[in-house]
Amino acid sequence: MMEFEPHVWSNGAVVLLLVALTGLVRFVRRDRLWREAARELWQRRRIAIIVVGLYMMIGLVDSIAWKGGVPEDAVGVLPNASLSLLDRAFVDSREASYSAPFADVEFYGGRPLRRPGSHLLGTDILGRDVLYRTLKGARVALLIGGLTSLLAIPLALFFGVGAGYFGGRFDDFVFFLISILASMPNVLLLIALIMAMGAGTLSVCVALAVTSWVGFCRLSRAETLKIRELDYVLAARALGVSEAKIILRHIIPNLAHLIVITFVLMFSGHVLSEAVLSWLGIGVDGSWGQMIDGARDELSREPIVWWNIGAAGLALFGLILAVNAVGDAVRDVLDPRTLREAP
Amino acid sequence: MSALLEVRNLRTCFPGKDGPLPVVDGVSFDLNRGEVLALVGESGCGKSMTAFSTLRLVPKPGRVTDGSVVFDGVDLLELPVTQMRTIRGSRIAMIFQEPMTCLNPVVSVGRQVVEAIRLHEPITKGEAMSRVRDLFGEVGIPDPEARLGAYPHELSGGLKQRVMIAMALSTRPEILIADEPTTSLDVTVQAQILELLRELQRERNTAILLITHDLGIVNEIADRVAVMYAGRLVESAPREALFSNPLHPYSQGLLRSMPARSRPGQPLPEIEGVVPSPDQWPTGCRFSTRCPVRFEPCADIFPNETRVENERTVWCHEVERNLGGEGAG
Numbered sequence: 043m044m045e046f047e048p049h050v051w052s053n054g055a056v057v058l059l060l061v062a063l064t065g066l067v068r069f070v071r072r073d074r075l076w077r078e079a080a081r082e083l084w085q086r087r088r089i090a091i092i093v094v095g096l097y098m099m100i101g102l103v104d105s106i107a108w109k110g111g112v113p114e115d116a117v118g119v120l121p122n123a124s125l126s127l128l129d130r131a132f133v134d135s136r137e138a139s140y141s142a143p144f145a146d147v148e149f150y151g152g153r154p155l156r157r158p159g160s161h162l163l164g165t166d167i168l169g170r171d172v173l174y175r176t177l178k179g180a181r182v183a184l185l186i187g188g189l190t191s192l193l194a195i196p197l198a199l200f201f202g203v204g205a206g207y208f209g210g211r212f213d214d215f216v217f218f219l220i221s222i223l224a225s226m227p228n229v230l231l232l233i234a235l236i237m238a239m240g241a242g243t244l245s246v247c248v249a250l251a252v253t254s255w256v257g258f259c260r261l262s263r264a265e266t267l268k269i270r271e272l273d274y275v276l277a278a279r280a281l282g283v284s285e286a287k288i289i290l291r292h293i294i295p296n297l298a299h300l301i302v303i304t305f306v307l308m309f310s311g312h313v314l315s316e317a318v319l320s321w322l323g324i325g326v327d328g329s330w331g332q333m334i335d336g337a338r339d340e341l342s343r344e345p346i347v348w349w350n351i352g353a354a355g356l357a358l359f360g361l362i363l364a365v366n367a368v369g370d371a372v373r374d375v376l377d378p379r380t381l382r383e384a385p
Numbered sequence: 386m387s388a389l390l391e392v393r394n395l396r397t398c399f400p401g402k403d404g405p406l407p408v409v410d411g412v413s414f415d416l417n418r419g420e421v422l423a424l425v426g427e428s429g430c431g432k433s434m435t436a437f438s439t440l441r442l443v444p445k446p447g448r449v450t451d452g453s454v455v456f457d458g459v460d461l462l463e464l465p466v467t468q469m470r471t472i473r474g475s476r477i478a479m480i481f482q483e484p485m486t487c488l489n490p491v492v493s494v495g496r497q498v499v500e501a502i503r504l505h506e507p508i509t510k511g512e513a514m515s516r517v518r519d520l521f522g523e524v525g526i527p528d529p530e531a532r533l534g535a536y537p538h539e540l541s542g543g544l545k546q547r548v549m550i551a552m553a554l555s556t557r558p559e560i561l562i563a564d565e566p567t568t569s570l571d572v573t574v575q576a577q578i579l580e581l582l583r584e585l586q587r588e589r590n591t592a593i594l595l596i597t598h599d600l601g602i603v604n605e606i607a608d609r610v611a612v613m614y615a616g617r618l619v620e621s622a623p624r625e626a627l628f629s630n631p632l633h634p635y636s637q638g639l640l641r642s643m644p645a646r647s648r649p650g651q652p653l654p655e656i657e658g659v660v661p662s663p664d665q666w667p668t669g670c671r672f673s674t675r676c677p678v679r680f681e682p683c684a685d686i687f688p689n690e691t692r693v694e695n696e697r698t699v700w701c702h703e704v705e706r707n708l709g710g711e712g713a714g
Contacts, residue, residue: 074538075491249544271444273486279483281474281501281552291500295491 050109050126050307056105079375083368085315086375090367097361104128117156118170128177132252135160137169143349155187160298164349167340176353178371179330183361186247186316186326187309193251195305203293205259206266207285214365216263220256228253236324245325250312258304262297269296299376309363317358386616387458388415389592390439390477390560395452399663406663409434410616413433414454419590421583423603424622425639426613429597429658432596435613436562439594440473441678456560475505478553484545488537494548495533502555520551525581543574547581555586561586564596581605599642604628609696612636614662617670622697632699634670657662670702677685678703 070076084091107126112119118136119125125133137156140149145156155161158200163172167344205216232249239245267274269292278288282315393410398405409431416422420620424432437443439454455463456477461469473479476608481487489497498520498597499513508516514533521529524547546566553561563582567575578680583606586593597603603610603624611621612635620633631637638656640646667673673683680702690703 074493074534273483274489275482276442276444277479277481277487277549278489279473280440280479282472282504283474284470291492292489296489298491357696 047124049109049126049192052105052107052126056102059102082375083371087368087371090364091373092361093216093364093367097180097183097364099374100128100177101184102295104178104181104376128174132171132174135171137161137165139165139169140167140347141165141169149269149347162229163309163353166336166350167347168336170187172350173351175328175333176330176357178328179266179333179354179357180361182329183313183316183358186250186315186329187365189244189247190254190312191305191308193247194255194308195258195301197251197257199262199294199297200302201255202259203266203289203297206263207270207289207293213263216259220259223253223256229322232315232319233322233324236306236319241324246316246326250315252314254315257302258308261300264299265297269293280366302376303369303373306365306372310365310369313358313362313365330358334358389418390416390433390594390619391453391455392416393453393455395438396436397434397443397447397452398450399447401664403664404493406664409438410614412613412616412618414601414618414621416592416594418453418559418592419586420591420606421586421595421606423595423597423607423610423615424602425597425600425610427598429662430613431616432598433447433564434662436479436564436594436596440477440562441469441480442473442479466524467513471505474501474505474555474558476558477558477560477562478558479562479564480546480553480566482548482568483550483659484542485569488545488551489539493534493536494534494540494545498548498552498555501552505556517551517555518650520555521548524548524551524554525577525650533665542570542596543577546570546574546578550578550585554589557589558591560594562593562594562596565598565603566595568597568599575602582606601645612639616663617671618700619672619700620699620701624697626694626697632693632697632704633701634676634678634703635670638677670700691704 070080104126107124107129108319109122111130112121112123112198113126113134114121115132119133120334135157138148138153139151141155141161141164143162143164144156144159145161145164147154149164150306155285156180161171161173163176166172166175201216201219205213231253235249235252236245239248250296261337275288279291283291316325316329317331317334319325319336322357323335333354337347337354340347340350392415393413395409396407397409398407400406410437412431414422414424418707424435426432434447438449439461441449443449449462455534456472464472465549466562478507488494492500495514495517498517499510502508502513504514504705505512506513509599516531518533521532526532526544526547532540532548537548540548550566561582567578570578579602582593583589593606595602595607607624608622610627610635612619612627614635620631620636622632627636628640631640635656638654641654641704642651642656655678656675661667661671661674667684668684668687670676670679670683670688676683677698683702686702688705691699691701691705691708693699693704693708
């Protein structure tokens with residue numbers, strides 16, 4: 043296998059993501075029910091969707107990277123490093139130490155800054171621009187939330203739908219698995235998994251996925267048990283549809299609303315969990331959780347350094363709030379139990 | 386000429402507290418090409434289970450334990466699952482009682498029928514779609530073009546049943562099993578659907594196995610009638626013969642209790658008692674607990690199959706005794 047450098051992977055992921063998004067949009071536009079749901083969602087939570095979209099834009103801007111084109115005298119950048127669009131916007135913004143937002147001089151010591159007045163949110167202890175770090179955190183947060191949900195939901199669906207549809211031995215096995223996972227403290231299991239796999243974005247995502255699929259697995263199993271007995275599944279069988287096709291064409295599409303709702307709700311949960319892991323020292327590099335964790339000491343300084351934790355906290359808060367608002371509306375729009383009668 | 390579908394001694398059991406309960410117990414009948422056979426009986430007499438058993442669709446934990454279902458020379462009960470699948474839907478199709486819940490709610494009805502066709506025939510989506518359009522017109526769906534993209538919840542019960550019928554007929558099956566196809570529809574729609582079924586049956590020469598408890602429907606559409614009681618056939622006869630001269634006491638009771646045949650001002654006659662549940666079925670004639678003319682052997686010995694006339698069979702000691710007296714032998 044060819045060895046790719048990280049920025050190639052990152053660019054590939056961007057392309058893949060854009061292709062997937064286009065596919066999703068085309069699917070939603072083709073199917074009238076989904077199209078109507080999407081329109082209603084847009085009408086209900088316009089601002090929240092725009093906010094989430096902004097975070098995604100920042101994440102994308104930070105994912106498109108290439109090498110070269112770095113000014114030779116730039117401080118704190120290796121000449122041969124691959125830099126993203128975002129990195130390039132903030133290249134050569136490094137200072138020596140703390141500075142307050144819009145300051146001309148260092149916060150402690152009072153020495154003049156290299157680029158006075160240009161740091162919107164000040165700099166941190168190593169002189170890195172806080173706005174830059176905060177924006178960079180968006181990509182990490184989206185990666186954690188998205189990748190983990192993409193790992194956990196198929197896992198849960200596989201076991202849940204399988205157990206619900208086929209029952210018997212497989213059902214027993216899945217419940218055994220669920221019982222084992224449920225009888226271990228989640229945080230300890232997370233730490234153990236990350237320790238075993240080694241710290242890193244992927245291992246954190248995998249660990250979070252392993253500890254979070256159980257709930258949706260139960261839900262999808264119960265829902266499958268219900269759908270399995272419905273007349274249209276029997277009718278499909280009477281038409282000669284195979285078991286695999288019944289699952290793909292009849293069971294899963296009727297779970298779709300649950301999948302979308304779970305995805306959105308899981309997403310914010312995972313971003314928050316990562317903050318907890320960062321606090322325990324096993325988070326993902328460059329995450330808001332790490333920024334908040336790193337700012338613990340700064341809160342005890344005199345005078346206090348507030349912009350670091352403030353920026354990371356607000357960015358985290360904004361994303362979670364927006365995603366939850368969207369998730370809440372998604373549930374209202376898609377969940378048949380809360381469905382309002384059409385006027 | 387042998388029949389298209391020959392069901393022999395079919396037995397379907399569900400596990401019970403004291404061993405398996407045979408909800409269908411030794412049912413035999415023939416279905417000829419282009420014929421409408423009505424399977425009649427009260428709720429719970431096993432008529433739907435008989436239909437499910439012929440297609441091997443008995444819900445778990447039930448199981449067909451005995452008998453044979455010979456379709457066009459092949460015993461369906463012996464076929465491997467994959468071959469059974471190719472027969473279901475393509476050569477034997479089924480429509481159900483509840484059109485409300487028989488369609489997948491998240492797929493448009495046009496696509497559902499397209500998929501049903503493409504399951505058994507290698508044609509393109511476009512070809513299938515134009516065929517569905519024709520089919521929709523044929524089963525009397527107004528404005529078929531616009532209905533193709535409709536979702537089940539946007540259609541009325543009658544329209545949904547028409548879609549189900551279109552789906553069942555999409556592959557030109559030789560047999561259509563209709564399990565109470567009109568029960569959940571209102572009376573005017575019932576008549577339309579029956580008319581439609583009869584028309585399609587005549588045009589396409591499809592054999593129909595009609596499961597129903599409504600003797601009015603039977604009288605309108607059936608060629609032959611098989612009366613079922615508590616998991617067993619009690620009488621099988623051509624429609625005119627049965628309606629003019631029912632032989633089995635149960636058939637007599639059923640016909641007497643038809644509202645259309647009762648006299649105005651008189652209370653509607655009924656059959657005394659209730660159907661016993663499968664674990665309380667008598668060893669002899671199943672109807673012996675309610676039969677007005679029962680005598681000594683009825684409760685203990687199951688009556689033999691008595692061939693009365695051509696195409697007419699009864700399982701009853703009383704009939705047997707009377708015929709024996711005449712020396713028909």
